[in-house]
Amino acid sequence: MSIGTSPPRRDGPDKLTGRALYADDLRPDGMLYGATVRSERAHARILSVRPDPEFDWNGITVLTAADLPGPNVVTLMTDDQPILADGLVRHVTEPIALIAAPTRERALAAAKAVLVEYEDLPALLDPLTAEGHAIRIFGDDNVYKRIRIQRGERSTLTGHLVRARYATGLQEQLYIEPQSMIASPRPDGGIALVGSMQCPYYVDRAVKRMVGHDRVNVLQAVTGGGFGGKEEYPSILACHATLLAMRTGRPVKITYRRDEDLRCTTKRHPAVIDLATLVSDEGKLLELHAKLWMDGGAYHTLSTVVLSRAILHVGGPYRCPFVDLSGTVVATHTPPNGAFRGFGAPQAQWAMERHMDRVARTLHLDPIELRRRNLYRDGDITGTGQVLVAPGGFAVLESAERAAEAPVTRTTVRPGVTGARMAAGRGLALAWHGCGFTGNGEAKIKGKVGLEVRGSDVAILSSSTDIGQGTETIFPMIVGETLGIPAARAFNTPHDTGLVPDSGPTVASRTAMVVGGTCQKAAEQLLTLLRSRLGDGSFDALVSRWDPNWGPLAVEETYEVDPNIQWDPDTYQGDAYPTFGWSCVIVDLRVDLDTGEVLYDRVVTSTDVGRALSPALAAGQIEGGTLQALGWATAEEVVLDARGCMRNDRLTNYIIPTALDAPEMITILEEIPYAGGPFGAKGIGEIPMDAPAAAVAQAIERATGAILDTLPMTPERVFSALEPR
Amino acid sequence: MNIRFVCNGKPTEVETPPMARLLDVLREDLRLTGSKEGCGEGECGACTVRIDGLTVMSCLVPVYQVHGTVVQTIEGLAADILHPVQAAMLAHGGAQCGICTPGLCMSAAALLESDPTPSREAIRVALAGNLCRCTGYQKVIDAVAGSLVEDR
Numbered sequence: 001m002s003i004g005t006s007p008p009r010r011d012g013p014d015k016l017t018g019r020a021l022y023a024d025d026l027r028p029d030g031m032l033y034g035a036t037v038r039s040e041r042a043h044a045r046i047l048s049v050r051p052d053p054e055f056d057w058n059g060i061t062v063l064t065a066a067d068l069p070g071p072n073v074v075t076l077m078t079d080d081q082p083i084l085a086d087g088l089v090r091h092v093t094e095p096i097a098l099i100a101a102p103t104r105e106r107a108l109a110a111a112k113a114v115l116v117e118y119e120d121l122p123a124l125l126d127p128l129t130a131e132g133h134a135i136r137i138f139g140d141d142n143v144y145k146r147i148r149i150q151r152g153e154r155s156t157l158t159g160h161l162v163r164a165r166y167a168t169g170l171q172e173q174l175y176i177e178p179q180s181m182i183a184s185p186r187p188d189g190g191i192a193l194v195g196s197m198q199c200p201y202y203v204d205r206a207v208k209r210m211v212g213h214d215r216v217n218v219l220q221a222v223t224g225g226g227f228g229g230k231e232e233y234p235s236i237l238a239c240h241a242t243l244l245a246m247r248t249g250r251p252v253k254i255t256y257r258r259d260e261d262l263r264c265t266t267k268r269h270p271a272v273i274d275l276a277t278l279v280s281d282e283g284k285l286l287e288l289h290a291k292l293w294m295d296g297g298a299y300h301t302l303s304t305v306v307l308s309r310a311i312l313h314v315g316g317p318y319r320c321p322f323v324d325l326s327g328t329v330v331a332t333h334t335p336p337n338g339a340f341r342g343f344g345a346p347q348a349q350w351a352m353e354r355h356m357d358r359v360a361r362t363l364h365l366d367p368i369e370l371r372r373r374n375l376y377r378d379g380d381i382t383g384t385g386q387v388l389v390a391p392g393g394f395a396v397l398e399s400a401e402r403a404a405e406a407p408v409t410r411t412t413v414r415p416g417v418t419g420a421r422m423a424a425g426r427g428l429a430l431a432w433h434g435c436g437f438t439g440n441g442e443a444k445i446k447g448k449v450g451l452e453v454r455g456s457d458v459a460i461l462s463s464s465t466d467i468g469q470g471t472e473t474i475f476p477m478i479v480g481e482t483l484g485i486p487a488a489r490a491f492n493t494p495h496d497t498g499l500v501p502d503s504g505p506t507v508a509s510r511t512a513m514v515v516g517g518t519c520q521k522a523a524e525q526l527l528t529l530l531r532s533r534l535g536d537g538s539f540d541a542l543v544s545r546w547d548p549n550w551g552p553l554a555v556e557e558t559y560e561v562d563p564n565i566q567w568d569p570d571t572y573q574g575d576a577y578p579t580f581g582w583s584c585v586i587v588d589l590r591v592d593l594d595t596g597e598v599l600y601d602r603v604v605t606s607t608d609v610g611r612a613l614s615p616a617l618a619a620g621q622i623e624g625g626t627l628q629a630l631g632w633a634t635a636e637e638v639v640l641d642a643r644g645c646m647r648n649d650r651l652t653n654y655i656i657p658t659a660l661d662a663p664e665m666i667t668i669l670e671e672i673p674y675a676g677g678p679f680g681a682k683g684i685g686e687i688p689m690d691a692p693a694a695a696v697a698q699a700i701e702r703a704t705g706a707i708l709d710t711l712p713m714t715p716e717r718v719f720s721a722l723e724p725r
Numbered sequence: 726m727n728i729r730f731v732c733n734g735k736p737t738e739v740e741t742p743p744m745a746r747l748l749d750v751l752r753e754d755l756r757l758t759g760s761k762e763g764c765g766e767g768e769c770g771a772c773t774v775r776i777d778g779l780t781v782m783s784c785l786v787p788v789y790q791v792h793g794t795v796v797q798t799i800e801g802l803a804a805d806i807l808h809p810v811q812a813a814m815l816a817h818g819g820a821q822c823g824i825c826t827p828g829l830c831m832s833a834a835a836l837l838e839s840d841p842t843p844s845r846e847a848i849r850v851a852l853a854g855n856l857c858r859c860t861g862y863q864k865v866i867d868a869v870a871g872s873l874v875e876d877r
Contacts, residue, residue, distance in 0.1 A: 008815045015823025016811040016830060018759015018799035025758035176763040176771055176858055177824040224761070224824030225858050258764040415850065468822030468859045616818035616864070623861035624821065651768035651856070659852040659862040664845075667863070 002477045002487040003679050006616030010472040010491070011222070023180035023196045023221040024255045031182070032061075034244050034254035035107035037097035037114040038264060039089035042123035042333040042643045043135075046087050046116060049097055055113035061100040061248050062114060068210070069246070074239060074299075075206040076232050080138065081299035081336070083210060083239045089118070090137060091298035091335050092645040093264035095236070100244040100252050108257075123333040125644050127295035128272065130330035137298060137331035144296050144329045145304035147311045149572045151383050152322035155278055155286035162359045163276035166351035168711040170638035171268035171631075173340050174656050177224020178261040181234060183241035184251035190215025191242050197234040198226045199505035200463050204497040206235035207242050216242075217498030226467035227628070228339030231507050232301055233265050262649040266338030267638060269294040269306055269329070273314065273351035279359050283370045285320040288383075292327035292348065297336035303329045306337075308438055310344030312576045313690075315383050316352035317393045317432040318374040323383040334644035339507060341625060342689035345433055346632070353429045353694030354709055357701065367698060368428055372397070375430070384576045392582035392608030392672045393430060399668050400428070400584035400606035408588045410664045412599040421593040424601075425703025428586045431690035434577030435674070435683035436510040439567030442578075446558050447504035449518040451479065451526050453543055453553035458483065458490040458526075462503040464515045465495050469685055470617035474512050475519050477613060478678050482523035483539045501556060509581070509683025512613060513674070514559055520678040522557035529555060562676050579674040581682050582608040585626070585691040587699045588663075591706075596719030598634045598700065600663035603692065608670040610682030618684055619667040625688025626665065631657045633693035634713045730791045732757075733801025743789035747781075748772045750788045751798060759799035759827045763856065770855035773828035774798045780835045782854075799827035802834060810834050813872035814865070821859030829855045833869045845870055 014020040037049075049064055051057055065072055065086035074081040085096045097114050101107035124135040130142045138144060181195030191211065197203055200218045208216045218238070223230065237254050244252040256265070271294045278287035292310055296303035307329040314325055356374075360367035375393040382388060404426070414420075436442060450461035460479055466472040472492050480487035493500060503515045530542035533550060546553055567574035586604040591597070605622055612618040635655045639647045648654045673680025697708050706721035726743040729736070732755065739754050751757045751774070760783055763769035767782040774783045775797040776790075802808045807815065810833045820826040829852060836843055836851035843851065848869045849862070857865060 006818065009818065009820065011823065012815045012820055013807070015820045015826050016807065016814055017803055018757070018827045020823055021758065022761070022824065024762070025752075027753075174858055175822070175824075176769055176856060177761065177822070178763070223822065225822040227858070258766075258769075410846070413846075470821075620818050620821055620860055620864055623863045624857075624859045625861075627861035628858065650766060651764045652766065656856060656858065658854075658856060659849040659866065662849070662862045665861060665863045 001481045003481045003613055006614045007473065007487065009470055010476065011466060020222045022177055022224055023182060023194060026182055026194060026221065028182065028184055028251040031251040031253055032100040032102060032248055033104040033107040034241055034252045035099040035111040036095050036240065037099065037111050037116065039085060039092055039094040039096055041089055041118050041120055042092050042125065043121045044089050044118035045121060046085060046089060046096065047119055048117040050115050052113040052115050055110065059102055060106065060110045061244060063098045063243055063247060064096065067243065067247065070210045070212040074235055075209045076235065076301060078300040091333050092643045093335050095240065098240050098244055100248050125332055125334060127293055127330050127332050130332050131328060137333060138300065142331045144300050144331060145307050146328050147307055147572060148326040149311060149383050150324050151385060154322055157280060157286055159278045159280045159286050160362055161276065161278055162362050164355060164358055164709060166273045166275065166354050166709045168271045168347045168350055170270050171340060171636050172262060172638060172654060173227040173229030175225030175227060175229055178256045178258055179233060179237055179265060180255040181237035181241045182251055182253040183238065183245035185245055185249055186215060188215055191245060192217050193238050193242065194219040194221050195234055195238065196221055196223045196230055198230045198465055198467055198507065200465065200495050200497045201502045202232060202505060203235050203238045207238050210239050211242065217496055219494060219496040220465045223465060223467045227341045228343065229265060230467065231339040231505060233338065258651065259649040262654060263646045264335055266301060266336055268340040269296065269303065269337040269344065269347065271310065271347035273348065275351055275355045277355065277359060279363065283363055283365045283373050285318055285374050287322040288315055288320045290314045290325045294329040295332050295334065295337065296329045297332060297334045299336040301336045301338040303337065306344040310348040312384065312434060312438065313345040313432065314348035314352055316349055317376050317430050317582060319376050319380045325383060341628065342686045343508065346629065346689045349431050349690045350693050350711060353691065354697055357698050371430055382576065385573045386575045390672050391580065392670055395670050395672060396582045396584040396606040396608055397430060399670060400586050400604050403606065403666050403668055404586040404604045408602045410601050412601050422590040423593055423703040424590045425699040426586065426588050427695040427697065427699030427702060428584065429691040429694035429698065431583045431687060433509065433581045433687035433690055435579050435581055436514050436577060437508050438576055439569055439574065440561065442514060442559055443561045445504040447515055447518060448501035448556055448558050449503055449515060449522045450501055450556045451522045451554065456489060460490060460492045460519060461500040462492065462515055463495055463497065463500050464503045464511045465506045467506065469621055470614065471511055473617065474516060474613050478516050478519045479523045482520050483527065485539055509685040512681050513677040513683040516678040516681060517676065518557050518559045522555055525555045525557055578676055579682055581684060581687045583687045583691050585695045587692065587695040589696065589699050591700055591703050591718060593722065596715035596722065598696065598713065598718065600630060600661065603663045604666045605688065606668040606670055607684065607687060608672050608682065609684045610674040610677050611671050611680035612669045613679065613681050615669060618669055621684050622667050622688045623665050626692050627657050627662050629689045629692035630696065632712060633696040637712045637714055726789060728788055728792045730793060731795045733797060741788055744787045746784055747786040747788045747791055748783040751783060757798050757800050761824050761827065763824065770828045770832065771825050773831040773855060775831060775835060780832050799831060802830060808834055809872045810837065810869065813868040817864045817868035817871055819860065819865040819868035825855055825857045829857065829865060837872065
């Protein structure tokens with residue numbers, strides 16, 4: 001059978017030959033091109049929006065907030081973000097007006113010819129002074145959410161107090177396919193959407209609420225990467241394209257240019273994390289005090305949940321008898337931040353892993369031995385009171401260390417750079433990552449999967465999209481294995497909200513583990529249905545004897561939360577996650593002492609994946625996430641101007657790693673099964689983002705003595721931290 | 726302006742402004758949408774095609790420059806069966822979201838024609854103009870290296 005093997009991905013041939021159709025490849029008959037007029041100010045009253053009389057407006061449609069048919073709200077968690085700014089802008093790049101035109105060039109030109117008159121208002125851009133500031137953005141005090149977790153008894157022992165501040169910057173998801181969406185009028189007066197997205201039902205809900213009726217369906221096009229950047233943001237494009245399609249009666253496509261996408265879409269939340277630990281002489285953590293601030297930007301988006309995951313991961317994979325963890329996510333007049341692979345956990349664990357190195361330095365202990373003395377063991381209790389079952393920290397640490405004994409085979413060079421003075425170093429970091437939604441999140445979502453027997457094949461109906469991670473391949477493998485038929489005879493139907501049930505969003509490392517688990521249960525239900533009429537037998541034998549008069553051979557399964565999971569969202573005590581993944585990363589790098597540039601030679605990762613449903617797909621997730629984390633570590637810096645607008649809004653100056661920058665990778669998949677996941681599988685999509693940056697910092701420290709506590713560790717920052725030689 | 730060239734083996738004629746981007750002519754006029762626009766400024770490589778064998782970013786090429794040339798896009802890389810690079814990418818898991826994949830395949834195919842046995846480092850150099858955000862490049866490089874082994 002196929003579980004544990006790596007068959008070619010189902011969508012591979014179409015993607016490799018260029019046949020796969022992404023949103024921007026589609027061009028329905030009569031289609032117009034949409035464009036967006038955006039705020040040039042951080043905080044301002046809009047005095048007027050008027051078309052430039054010099055411009056040729058023939059054939060062009062312009063819409064503003066006054067043209068909205070329903071509530072001016074992008075439906076997500078909190079009703080604070082308008083679809084189009086109405087009288088006030090709260091961040092630079094905020095949408096003010098929409099254009100539809102016969103060509104893309106005309107649409108872009110028209111957007112520039114909409115004249116907006118502003119009256120500037122004082123803007124609040126600094127997250128560290130936002131809380132309670134006289135300039136109000138959100139609520140009474142600009143705080144989207146505060147969370148505090150306290151547990152355990154203060155230590156009676158004396159120990160070493162180690163405290164420091166750590167920081168991380170914005171990061172862009174940088175899916176290679178920019179945001180794109182097409183809205184088309186339906187014959188019944190409704191709207192059909194097709195676009196690049198992770199979560200069709202987010203879009204479905206947002207558009208239905210705006211138009212005030214249910215004649216809306218949303219189809220995911222082949223999607224060129226998401227990483228969280230296409231979790232919530234596509235709802236905005238969908239609302240905009242829908243407004244233009246309704247007004248013009250024609251299909252309208254909005255595809256962002258790269259510079260626009262970079263300036264206005266969500267990014268990883270920047271964070272400042274203060275940690276203070278009390279540590280015994282032997283290097284045992286006695287107390288951990290954490291204070292964390294995050295910048296949510298001008299609208300709420302998913303910020304409260306990002307903060308939640310940050311706080312729940314800030315202690316790292318280490319036991320500590322007393323924790324006092326608090327966090328605040330605030331509003332500023334900057335473009336809203338949102339979902340990005342890891343969702344707060346990478347920022348928090350960057351701080352804790354750096355702090356472990358600081359503790360080791362203070363106590364003159366080996367940083368890896370210090371980690372070993374504190375790593376969670378079976379039965380340990382987390383900061384939320386969760387009892388850990390079979391934590392994988394030691395397993396991934398040991399297998400990574402073993403693999404790292406192999407000689408490093410690559411010495412990364414910069415073409416054209418010779419005679420550089422280099423210092424080599426190795427660094428190690430550990431991480432844990434809660435799989436799936438926090439606490440009782442799945443109980444609220446009640447994700448569904450449908451199965452239908454169609455001829456000799458089995459159709460899988462879900463809203464879980466493939467954004468590259470392999471859903472189209474994995475779900476058929478799970479269903480085929482459960483039914484006892486080849487995976488090739490099961491297939492995902494198109495992810496169209498008019499046809500598939502809501503499986504919950506494609507986020508939070510939940511698709512294979514939670515929705516895949518629901519696929520397995522659905523297949524079991526299908527077998528039960530067959531056997532209830534026909535007794536035992538193989539799936540094929542039973543199907544061949546099924547009498548259509550008994551009804552369709554179709555089932556729908558709803559995810560059932562493990563009743564043993566207890567979570568109190570008010571006290572933040574209980575089982576924060578159904579299970580955790582574990583990861584260890586060992587980086588070999590060299591630092592160019594003349595430029596501060598970091599060159600990566602090799603990265604070893606060991607990750608507890610529960611069960612590798614497809615080892616190639618699992619390793620692909622980990623390798624890609626690891627490089628994204630290395631980019632965050634040393635290359636990717638979002639530079640904002642005085643208005644909070646991204647200045648380096650191009651791929652020439654927002655630098656992501658190339659094939660030449662990437663290290664050789666050794667990827668180890670540990671399999672400590674999770675009983676609640678299909679065939680033991682855990683979520684793996686996000687954990688590779690957690691540990692690499694801290695391993696890089698430790699390696700730089702070992703190579704050069706330079707201590708860096710702020711991300712990204714750009715050449716400039718590394719160079720400044722180098723001891724003068 | 727009337728531009729004539731051979732596109733994926735077929736004589737092709739388009740009427741277009743001479744400074745139109747080759748990428749737009751391919752995608753919009755010829756409906757060859759396998760070449761993708763990731764940045765529009767020659768940085769990401771998703772629009773990589775070959776002109777007389779040379780790999781270029783089609784977003785940077787004014788279409789008049791291809792008059793009289795032979796252009797190959799991802800749609801012309803394989804006929805009925807996959808090109809060895811495509812087959813190896815499929816076998817090794819070198820494609821994920823797929824948006825950069827056509828460009829990567831075009832660059833890798835060009836490399837193997839000029840250097841049938843490239844080192845892993847040579848593969849990295851050849852693919853350095855094709856950004857991929859999903860794979861970390863490991864399986865892409867495995868695939869390109871592997872496509873040789875399987876050919877031998």
